[in-house]
Amino acid sequence: MKKKLVALMLCVMMFIPLLPAGASGVQLRFIDVSPSPARQEYYEKTFAKFREETGISVAYESVPWDDAANKLTILGTSNQLPDVITTWAGWLGQFTAAGWVIPLADYIAGTEDQYTDTVTKLVWKGEKELYGNVYTVPDGMMVKGVFVRKDWAEEEGMDLDPKKGWTYSEYFDAVRKFTNPEKNRYGTSFRGARGAFDPLFVYLQTLTGGRAYADDGSALFNTPEAVAAYETWNGLYLDGNAPKDAINWGFIEMVDNFTGGLTGTLINDSEVAATCITSMKDEQWMVMPMPESDVDGKIYNTVNSPYAYSISASSKNPDAAWQLIEYLTRPDNNIEYCKLTGLIPIKKDVGDDPLYGPDGYYATFMQQLNDPRLVVPCAFGPFSYTDMHQGMMHEEIQKYLLGQQDAKTSLGLVAGELEKRMKQYLADNPGSAVEQPKSLSEE
């Protein structure tokens, strides 16, 4: 009898996976490319609620950020991408070219006014320009700011007012004032490893009105003025305003060394605020807006979403996948997610939360998003540049920092390669045009 019972139980267990996942019989796969225990808990909790409401079950999968591009590429190539994927804007050129994600314009139609202007006028407008359609729904919005050691600024007698803002020259002066190796203090969390070219690229675009390429695809950030700006930027490291190890610093080291008390400023996205809130005292830190251009007084700042939801072309249930995206971005779920990850909500009717108000931690970021001087400079291009982003972009900077080549060569090599790809893209896509900088005041 016992044996029969065990055999029966084993049979039942074997068949359990074959049973329909939810009442609707639809099972979706979702992949998170930036997993953490907190994010996983949020998603699993939200998916459970989603199943209760819709009967659609969702399997949570994840891949560490460092391996995410590889894994998604392999899944995409083998036509096995999960139904809903969290993507990064930098991958979209590759994903759309390969046909791994489907357009979302038809799904979004009629609901655009629920979303903030940053989503409709910046993210979606950019995607339409670059890829001809909307392919993502942002998980939250991110804008850069300068995280500053408030207590150090007070010690130095500096009057830093986020509402007043500052220019790049004033920012560089602040970095130099903060530097005091005897006290084990350095002015800036300099980024020398992967991603090093990103903030530098924005700085170079303060000279070009936010443009990266001329209409024929020629790079505009390779002029003698740009080379001088390149030297100024990297001079922060060469003049000792950052620890020598910073030549190998990526995101984690930059943030750790700011919150740990080694560096006085950190240029990064609003998501870092969540870390500062938990690991620093309120009197120790503040956020200044990105510096104004010394050329035209405008604030050039990237506004994007850290990740966004897309539906894979291999999904057998794209409608159910859209239902999931709608659920994840529903105001109550989105604001909970944004608070967890340090982002700014994407829907208009959550904008009155005190956290995002004038006295909240995100006040400076919100202020920038409403500043008429804000200009979102152009991205590297609509082509695939992942290999450059993980290789030559920071390696050429490192070679300059090590004195192995001059600034002109260093910048020229990166600009030359980007220009070559941009021109190739224009040649391969007749009728396409180079991206233009965007501002919220534009229609």
Place this chain on the structure above:
Amino acid sequence: MLWQIALYILLVVILFAAGFRLLRKHEKKNRQLQISKKLEPYLFIMPAFLLLLLAFGYPLVNSVLMSFQNYKLIEPGKVYFNNFANFKNLFSDRDIGLIMRNSFVYVIASVGMQFLLGLILSLALKKKFRGRGVYQAIVFLPWAFSAFVIGLMFRWSFNGEYGVVNDLLIKLGLITEKIAWLGTPGLSLLVVILAMIWMGVPFFAIMYLAALQSIPEDVYEAADIDGCGAVRRFFAITFPYIKPTVIMTLLLRTIWVFNSFDLIVVITGGGPANHSQTLPSYMYTRAFSGYDFGLASALGVVLMVILAVYAVIFLQVTKYNKAGDF
């Protein structure tokens, strides 16, 4: 893809046909019985051989083919033969000289030191002493750690600002200013080499200890009676006895170290500016950041050729066939 599989199957068929032809050539009398007898061992090894062909043969042949192709994962529809373009790109890379040099320095320094320290450790552990088992367990521990854990340990220990190494060196008065270990060319590779040495010494020690324990004691007793000194004993008895193990461990470890890239990726990421990059870590970077599998395969082929040449020369020079003959 289909033609690649077809080519591969054709290759396997040719191999088998050649084998059978060889068998048939030597069999004339009692043909049926003889063939069965001759075939017997081949039939026994057939399952393992087929598995090997599937698991190693196909990827190997495929990677050689890919090294002559434009094979980018992000352009799956644009796979075509491009002759030697991948090799041309590889050898025209501005950093390839530096990467080659790093690879040889990395292998020679880390295998050399692992061998030396492993040998010393095994000689020390050969004699029985109180607590030898515990001591042995502790010194063999690094071999049990994953490279990722060791990589993180070294990365934090050699952190320029918070690392324990700088702190100790300053407290001991050996340095006055912090050293940017991971951010300085030369030093970043040194840190990776140190990590590799730390991880690999137990392997040599374990292997040599086992070999040392198999040397008959009476040989040493005879040497003592003849008045043989410690140095002479080592070079006349100990080393010749363990020579086959020494050759095999050096050969294997060199190949493993040459192929390893995990420590480099975790500790320095190949930086700064490729100063701690080696051929396999560079291959990994090219394959999984640029998704250029053609170029990465070309690098793999170069690696394979280097290691094959090394293995042949090494075995010839060390007279492996005669090692252990007395």
